[in-house]
Amino acid sequence: MLAAVAMMVVTSCSQNSLRVKRGKAPKMLVLYYSQTSNTKTVAQEIATRLHADIEEITLVEPYDTAFQATIERCKADREKGITPEIKPLKSNVADYDVVFIGYPIWFGTYAPPIATLLDKIDLSDKTVVPFCTFGSGGLESSIKDLDAKQPKAKIRQGYGVRAARMAAVPKEVEDFLARNSFTDGKFDMPEPFPEQHPVTADEAAIFDAAVDGYPMLNAKATTVASRSILDGEGTEYLFTAMDMPREKKADMPPASEIKVYVLVEKGKSPEFTQVVR
Ligand SMILES: Cc1cc2nc3c(=O)[nH]c(=O)nc-3n(C[C@H](O)[C@H](O)[C@H](O)COP(=O)(O)O)c2cc1C
Secondary structure, three states: OHHHOOOEEEEOOOOOOHHHHHOOOOOEEEEEOOOOOHHHHHHHHHHHHHOOEEEEOOEOOOOOOOHHHHHHHHHHHHHHOOOOOEOOOOOOHHHOOEEEEEEEEEOOEEOHHHHHHHHHOOOOOOEEEEEEEEOOOOHHHHHHHHHHHOOOOEEOOOEEEEHHHHHHHHHHHHHHHHHOOOOOOEEEEOOOOOOOEEOOHHHHHHHHHHHOOOOOOOEEEEEEEEEEEHHHOEEEEEEEEEEOOOOOOOOOOOOEEEEEEEEEEOOOOOEEEEEEO
């Protein structure tokens, strides 16, 4: 039984610890772009916990705050093959060992100001930790794009959170930093997911409840695996699902297979934490 498997408690005092390896505290910088403050909240949480320097990336011509106007400008910029001009950084990236880079996911990857940033700075041999906020997901695809732009950077596991789950940020950032040896905190390492099996009616109902009301998904779960987390206080599900376009339009992508992480905390409704496309 999954629930019967004891959680491994691992502390960050491992060989992985950056501090142990380097013999001195690494210099850390948190750089972020944020349009509506979600990413800013995560950036501040990270910087405060690590006593790191922090700098916001700002635009010479900020985006209009209206969603549709932002989309139109992004489309026009893309057609012209440009990304928005950013104001010069005050920080000298070369002075840092570890650079956290934060962004909202736009169109499946980091927002365009980060593309501008990545063309201006050199992250070769630096430890880079991506973090992002999103409506449904995009952490993995953005890390692939980051890796392609800065192939000599040592890109670490990133952190991503849905805009609808900002209340979870303090605890999740605390765990994330401990798990990656940036702090000495303890964290519970869940056991790996077992093999996927076809969804039962109960599991399908959990999936439907988790994605219910999210307008960008029209997905039906096919298989699932689950594991006990939060010291037995919750269950995490990894669903495989088919996502169908809601409307039949010529430019809509066909049905696609997605992975959806769902969290069910004891006494709470199911919520999805991330979609991986
Ligand atoms: C132009 C635009 C495009 C977006 N594209 C996506 C997307 O492709 N996937 C997604 O999950 N969320 C998408 N979002 C939602 C944002 O990632 C989300 O609201 C994020 O938390 C905003 O972060 P911020 O408050 O730091 O600006 C998009 C938002 C905007 C404004």
